[in-house]
Amino acid sequence: MATEETNANNIISFVGGRRPLYVEVMEELERLIKGRKLKPGEKLPSVEALTEILGVSRSTVREALANLETQGLIIRKQGSGTFVSQSSGKGFIGGMERIEPFRMIAKRAGLDSEVIFREVRTVIPDLEIAEQLGIDVDTKLIRVEIVEAIDGVPTMYLVDYLKESCGGEETLSEWEGSVLTYLVERCDPPLNQSRTEIFAVGADEVVASKLEIAEGKPVQYQVDTYLSSSGEILGIGFLHILTDHFHFFVNRRVV
Amino acid sequence: MATEETNANNIISFVGGRRPLYVEVMEELERLIKGRKLKPGEKLPSVEALTEILGVSRSTVREALANLETQGLIIRKQGSGTFVSQSSGKGFIGGMERIEPFRMIAKRAGLDSEVIFREVRTVIPDLEIAEQLGIDVDTKLIRVEIVEAIDGVPTMYLVDYLKESCGGEETLSEWEGSVLTYLVERCDPPLNQSRTEIFAVGADEVVASKLEIAEGKPVQYQVDTYLSSSGEILGIGFLHILTDHFHFFVNRRVV
DNA sequence: AAGTGGTCTAGACCACGGC
DNA sequence: CCGTGGTCTAGACCACTTT
Numbered sequence: 001m002a003t004e005e006t007n008a009n010n011i012i013s014f015v016g017g018r019r020p021l022y023v024e025v026m027e028e029l030e031r032l033i034k035g036r037k038l039k040p041g042e043k044l045p046s047v048e049a050l051t052e053i054l055g056v057s058r059s060t061v062r063e064a065l066a067n068l069e070t071q072g073l074i075i076r077k078q079g080s081g082t083f084v085s086q087s088s089g090k091g092f093i094g095g096m097e098r099i100e101p102f103r104m105i106a107k108r109a110g111l112d113s114e115v116i117f118r119e120v121r122t123v124i125p126d127l128e129i130a131e132q133l134g135i136d137v138d139t140k141l142i143r144v145e146i147v148e149a150i151d152g153v154p155t156m157y158l159v160d161y162l163k164e165s166c167g168g169e170e171t172l173s174e175w176e177g178s179v180l181t182y183l184v185e186r187c188d189p190p191l192n193q194s195r196t197e198i199f200a201v202g203a204d205e206v207v208a209s210k211l212e213i214a215e216g217k218p219v220q221y222q223v224d225t226y227l228s229s230s231g232e233i234l235g236i237g238f239l240h241i242l243t244d245h246f247h248f249f250v251n252r253r254v255v
Numbered sequence: 256m257a258t259e260e261t262n263a264n265n266i267i268s269f270v271g272g273r274r275p276l277y278v279e280v281m282e283e284l285e286r287l288i289k290g291r292k293l294k295p296g297e298k299l300p301s302v303e304a305l306t307e308i309l310g311v312s313r314s315t316v317r318e319a320l321a322n323l324e325t326q327g328l329i330i331r332k333q334g335s336g337t338f339v340s341q342s343s344g345k346g347f348i349g350g351m352e353r354i355e356p357f358r359m360i361a362k363r364a365g366l367d368s369e370v371i372f373r374e375v376r377t378v379i380p381d382l383e384i385a386e387q388l389g390i391d392v393d394t395k396l397i398r399v400e401i402v403e404a405i406d407g408v409p410t411m412y413l414v415d416y417l418k419e420s421c422g423g424e425e426t427l428s429e430w431e432g433s434v435l436t437y438l439v440e441r442c443d444p445p446l447n448q449s450r451t452e453i454f455a456v457g458a459d460e461v462v463a464s465k466l467e468i469a470e471g472k473p474v475q476y477q478v479d480t481y482l483s484s485s486g487e488i489l490g491i492g493f494l495h496i497l498t499d500h501f502h503f504f505v506n507r508r509v510v
Numbered sequence: 511a512a513g514t515g516g517t518c519t520a521g522a523c524c525a526c527g528g529c
Numbered sequence: 530c531c532g533t534g535g536t537c538t539a540g541a542c543c544a545c546t547t548t
Contacts, residue, residue, distance in 0.1 A: 041525060057519045079532080198475065231330050250351045252352055287524065331514095
């Protein structure tokens with residue numbers, strides 16, 4: 001991380017990736033926090049100190065801290081310092097500002113997650129989906145259907161519709177990881193952002209059978225629109241989540 | 256906004272408020288977008304152009320644009336430009352990254368909202384609430400209960416518990432605006448951030464009667480912890496929301 | 511090649527909190 | 530008063546998109 005060069009970015013790209021410096025800083029701090037080198041409530045080194053330790057500019061450190069705060073991992077207090085968020089220690093749940101595979105969130109929360117149903121096939125979209133994706137009704141889509149369980153309890157039912165530009169049915173069928181990981185790592189252009197709409201609904205017949213619950217039981221319903229960094233729509237996901245054993249949170253700010 | 260001074264902040268504070276320059280920039284752009292001077296999908300002036308038009312630095316413009324993007328009002332596309340978000344034109348809903356009074360969100364969506372029930376009283380908290388607020392069980396709290404309707408349909412049922420440091424029962428009873436506005440404008444320290452946990456539940460007897468729905472009907476349930484900029488807990492809110500006529504969205508990013 | 515947003519540096523001053 | 534995070538400027542170069 002440390003360097004004597006004027007612009008450290010050049011060095012970083014030689015070393016490993018072409019990721020921004022502030023992301024490297026974020027990851028370094030995340031490692032410290034998740035590895036409990038820095039405990040909940042504990043004070044981080046000051047911005048000034050971090051610039052020296054890491055050998056990067058103040059802006060870069062602050063960019064990293066801003067993102068970590070958005071994720072709820074730290075809290076910055078003007079005049080007194082930056083602290084590891086208390087809540088990151090207890091029963092941790094899912095922060096929504098960040099796109100993350102379900103099983104990653106579950107893992108961080110110390111819960112077991114398991115894919116108990118998975119099906120990939122090529123389909124022709126119906127009118128509504130075609131409209132939302134901005135495509136013709138005769139354009140083929142890859143449909144992915146997944147049920148995930150937490151501690152043995154079916155908790156999330158996901159149906160994704162992805163454009164073929166992200167790869168065909170075979171590629172996705174063989175993919176071991178999550179759909180989100182696939183979209184980020186294998187798609188061109190890659191997944192960069194998502195717009196998620198949130199509802200509370202009663203489980204219909206299909207959802208009830210997939211999640212093994214009674215019809216009409218309240219579940220969180222999300223419609224996720226997957227976008228590339230340039231705003232291109234890559235796909236759309238329909239999620240039903242049982243919030244009994246898992247739920248999301250959002251950090252909100254006054255503007 | 257324009258100035259020849261090295262640090263424009265001094266000027267700003269003389270003129271009116273002590274708000275950051277980038278907030279002024281945000282508000283200027285919001286006015287243009289909401290006033291339809293800039294229409295959905297339309298391209299904004301480039302960052303470079305904005306620095307000249309507004310007489311502020313590149314960083315300041317970018318800070319403003321970053322916040323507006325988080326709010327879902329604009330989309331930035333590397334290499335091509337910044338655009339007014341399409342979705343801000345159609346059936347607009349509530350972006351969750353920002354703390355906003357319910358009625359403000361509704362208003363922006365072009366919906367009528369109306370407070371159809373409101374009660375303020377002083378209470379002693381039960382054990383659970385006292386624990387979440389980090390106070391003794393004999394500390395008095397202000398309890399605010401509100402039902403809001405959208406287009407005549409009861410849609411949100413809110414129960415807030417606020418510390419007395421934010422003002423007594425009388426002050427709040429006479430307050431015309433929303434509780435959130437009160438916490439931001441009249442509280443010392445003021446409301447700055449909130450942590451919101453999201454669930455889907457069935458309406459219990461109380462909620463059903465307040466929202467005039469059947470018991471067991473799925474509603475979104477939120478627990479909002481209100482915090483000052485220094486992380487001090489100001490209060491806690493329990494919301495039940497009917498997502499039939501109104502719902503939230505969240506913009507999420509890959510990190 | 512030109513235009514536009516993304517990242518980064520270096521340095522300055524302000525506002526807040528605690529000593 | 531001092532340490533800390535917050536805001537702001539000026540200038541540089543990179544990465545991506547469009548012409």
